[in-house]
Amino acid sequence: MDFLFSKTDKEEMNFFHLFDILGTAAFAISGASFAMEKKMDPFGVLIIGFVTAIGGGTLRDMLVGREPVSWMTNIPYIYTIIISVILAIIFRKKIGKLSKSLFLFDTIGLGIFTITGTEIGMQNNFNPIISISLGMMSATFGGVIRDTLCNEIPLIFHKEIYATACILGAMTYLMIQPLQLPIEVNFIITIGIVIAIRTLAVVFKWSLPSFYKQ
Amino acid sequence: MDFLFSKTDKEEMNFFHLFDILGTAAFAISGASFAMEKKMDPFGVLIIGFVTAIGGGTLRDMLVGREPVSWMTNIPYIYTIIISVILAIIFRKKIGKLSKSLFLFDTIGLGIFTITGTEIGMQNNFNPIISISLGMMSATFGGVIRDTLCNEIPLIFHKEIYATACILGAMTYLMIQPLQLPIEVNFIITIGIVIAIRTLAVVFKWSLPSFYKQ
Amino acid sequence: MDFLFSKTDKEEMNFFHLFDILGTAAFAISGASFAMEKKMDPFGVLIIGFVTAIGGGTLRDMLVGREPVSWMTNIPYIYTIIISVILAIIFRKKIGKLSKSLFLFDTIGLGIFTITGTEIGMQNNFNPIISISLGMMSATFGGVIRDTLCNEIPLIFHKEIYATACILGAMTYLMIQPLQLPIEVNFIITIGIVIAIRTLAVVFKWSLPSFYKQ
Numbered sequence: 001m002d003f004l005f006s007k008t009d010k011e012e013m014n015f016f017h018l019f020d021i022l023g024t025a026a027f028a029i030s031g032a033s034f035a036m037e038k039k040m041d042p043f044g045v046l047i048i049g050f051v052t053a054i055g056g057g058t059l060r061d062m063l064v065g066r067e068p069v070s071w072m073t074n075i076p077y078i079y080t081i082i083i084s085v086i087l088a089i090i091f092r093k094k095i096g097k098l099s100k101s102l103f104l105f106d107t108i109g110l111g112i113f114t115i116t117g118t119e120i121g122m123q124n125n126f127n128p129i130i131s132i133s134l135g136m137m138s139a140t141f142g143g144v145i146r147d148t149l150c151n152e153i154p155l156i157f158h159k160e161i162y163a164t165a166c167i168l169g170a171m172t173y174l175m176i177q178p179l180q181l182p183i184e185v186n187f188i189i190t191i192g193i194v195i196a197i198r199t200l201a202v203v204f205k206w207s208l209p210s211f212y213k214q
Numbered sequence: 215m216d217f218l219f220s221k222t223d224k225e226e227m228n229f230f231h232l233f234d235i236l237g238t239a240a241f242a243i244s245g246a247s248f249a250m251e252k253k254m255d256p257f258g259v260l261i262i263g264f265v266t267a268i269g270g271g272t273l274r275d276m277l278v279g280r281e282p283v284s285w286m287t288n289i290p291y292i293y294t295i296i297i298s299v300i301l302a303i304i305f306r307k308k309i310g311k312l313s314k315s316l317f318l319f320d321t322i323g324l325g326i327f328t329i330t331g332t333e334i335g336m337q338n339n340f341n342p343i344i345s346i347s348l349g350m351m352s353a354t355f356g357g358v359i360r361d362t363l364c365n366e367i368p369l370i371f372h373k374e375i376y377a378t379a380c381i382l383g384a385m386t387y388l389m390i391q392p393l394q395l396p397i398e399v400n401f402i403i404t405i406g407i408v409i410a411i412r413t414l415a416v417v418f419k420w421s422l423p424s425f426y427k428q
Numbered sequence: 429m430d431f432l433f434s435k436t437d438k439e440e441m442n443f444f445h446l447f448d449i450l451g452t453a454a455f456a457i458s459g460a461s462f463a464m465e466k467k468m469d470p471f472g473v474l475i476i477g478f479v480t481a482i483g484g485g486t487l488r489d490m491l492v493g494r495e496p497v498s499w500m501t502n503i504p505y506i507y508t509i510i511i512s513v514i515l516a517i518i519f520r521k522k523i524g525k526l527s528k529s530l531f532l533f534d535t536i537g538l539g540i541f542t543i544t545g546t547e548i549g550m551q552n553n554f555n556p557i558i559s560i561s562l563g564m565m566s567a568t569f570g571g572v573i574r575d576t577l578c579n580e581i582p583l584i585f586h587k588e589i590y591a592t593a594c595i596l597g598a599m600t601y602l603m604i605q606p607l608q609l610p611i612e613v614n615f616i617i618t619i620g621i622v623i624a625i626r627t628l629a630v631v632f633k634w635s636l637p638s639f640y641k642q
Contacts, residue, residue, distance in 0.1 A: 035585070041636040043592060044585025058491065063272065065281025067493025068552065075555050089639060124282065127289050144363070149572070151581045153365045157249070157258025164257060208255040211303060277486065279495025338496065341503050358577070367579045371463070371472025378471060422469040425517060 016187060023109020024077055025084040027053040030106055031146050032088035033095055038150050042089065048146055049085035055142035060117050060134050064124060107198050111169055111191030113139035118170040128174050135170035136163055161201035169194035230401060237323020238291055239298040241267040244320055245360050246302035247309055252364050256303065262360055263299035269356035274331050274348050278338060321412050325383055325405030327353040332384045342388050349384035350377055375415035383408035444615060451537020452505055453512040455481040458534055459574050460516035461523055466578050470517065476574055477513035483570030488545050488562050492552060535626050539619030541567040542594040546601050556602050563598035564591055589629035597622035
């Protein structure tokens with residue numbers, strides 16, 4: 001996400017890069033685990049790990065016209081994904097025990113990717129509704145592509161408050177812009193909102209209201 | 215479809231915009247209905263409504279390199295889709311009764327999106343076979359993406375004369391260009407062809423010849 | 429693949445174009461056969477033939493930003509695909525007997541598309557890991573899209589050394605560049621590697637190591 005910051009920002013933003021890498025790793029591990037449940041071979045596991053980690057941002061870049069898409073020129077992310085997938089394969093029997101850490105990293109990733117997408121929308125002067133959509137898509141459509149390639153109806157279309165957390169995060173991020181807070185504060189508030197909503201949703205088993213008869 | 219017309223054309227083309235909006239709305243409703251049959255949650259219903267309405271045009275824009283893709287800068291269409299999906303959810307039990315109007319709007323949408331895609335192909339000086347393909351894809355690939363996301367083999371690959379109506383409409387649109395008719399006449403003829411073929415196909419249960427043994 | 433060669437190269441490279449056309453035809457036939465197994469109608473068979481033949485290159489072009497994507501301005505390939513699909517439909521009962529020739533053409537296609545993608549990556553000065561990925565994707569993702577549209581988990585994610593052959597071919601192609609061999613020699617070596625690995629894999633039933641308990 002280098003493009004988001006001026007040089008001075010960058011020096012201050014190492015913690016953000018760390019989060020970004022953690023989120024990418026968590027998404028790659030979640031994809032790899034999903035592929036292993038489907039009994040894919042190592043190549044399939046690698047590709048599904050990749051697609052889960054970079055699919056949302058790739059779709060966003062192709063829709064906006066930011067090409068070559070960002071992972072093509074961001075080799076550290078490629079290595080992060082490859083290493084994460086290899087670790088997921090090696091420790092596949094122990095991933096269950098790490099599920100709380102992974103849930104946290106995954107949700108951090110969700111928050112960070114939401115910010116990236118929303119920010120790109122703002123930089124292109126898109127309507128806020130488009131910027132929010134880009135934020136949500138960056139964060140969630142990797143999972144949509146993963147589910148589609150694994151021959152499942154995408155999870156976020158029928159379960160879990162997941163995209164909703166991103167949408168509310170993106171709205172928050174837009175709404176606090178006029179306050180001119182330091183960019184780190186904006187990030188922390190937005191990621192905090194996403195983490196809070198998703199965690200509360202899981203703890204209290206929130207879901208979107210269903211309008212189908214039981 | 216503002217880009218298609220000069221300013222004077224635009225003033226005359228309000229009826230076209232009306233049709234375009236009607237087609238978009240019909241596609242969104244058809245997508246939302248499909249998602250509700252799959253028992254998706256409201257977010258899933260919204261996304262499938264969106265994808266059905268804008269998927270074909272989005273793929274076309276990405277193939278041609280018209281980015282950001284058109285719905286990103288066409289907010290009225292976004293609102294049309296959101297309102298259509300909300301109405302589809304509210305009146306989900308009554309949609310069956312409206313099926314004739316919806317069929318008409320859907321087919322109008324098919325005709326209009328065929329024209330948009332074909333026109334974009336011509337403006338890019340593509341070979342006619344490419345322009346026709348772009349017209350057909352603009353009209354039908356939203357449905358292909360909808361079906362794929364809903365974990366079905368796309369309907370148009372094994373049932374119904376649907377894409378064929380668009381291909382014949384696009385061919386007509388290209389063939390009448392040299393006649394230098396007013397653009398409205400070209401539109402009406404093309405949309406008329408698409409509506410006629412699809413309606414006749416449904417009424418007489420036409421389908422493409424099957425070459426499989428019964 | 430005209431863009432890859434200077435004018436003098438072109439005159440020498442007719443044999444390459446022949447291979448490229450053969451590969452495209454083989455991919456289209458493989459897609460069409462797959463669609464016929466799924467009992468699709470002629471339109472579906474045509475689209476799946478197309479997608480199998482051009483899907484990988486199309487995704488590559490969209491990721492890199494080479495738009496309009498290459499088949500839009502390469503009409504001979506369009507005709508090759510249409511004719512191949514028609515022949516596949518007409519001779520659908522005899523395709524089984526041709527399976528050895530088709531396997532050969534298909535594998536030649538795999539090798540050629542691997543080279544195209546890798547070469548495009550190099551021309552864009554991408555990291556070698558990205559160039560190799562582009563080579564592999566150009567060759568194999570048409571099949572991934574075909575399988576996804578046909579509602580199957582993509583074959584290459586759980587069976588057959590197929591993508592691996594392309595990856596090793598792409599690595600070879602990159603590694604022999606510094607030798608400054610004539611471009612035809614590079615091509616022949618790379619395609620030879622892909623053919624050899626895939627053929628040996630099929631003959632000896634190689635697959636990637638599985639890490640699931642039996």
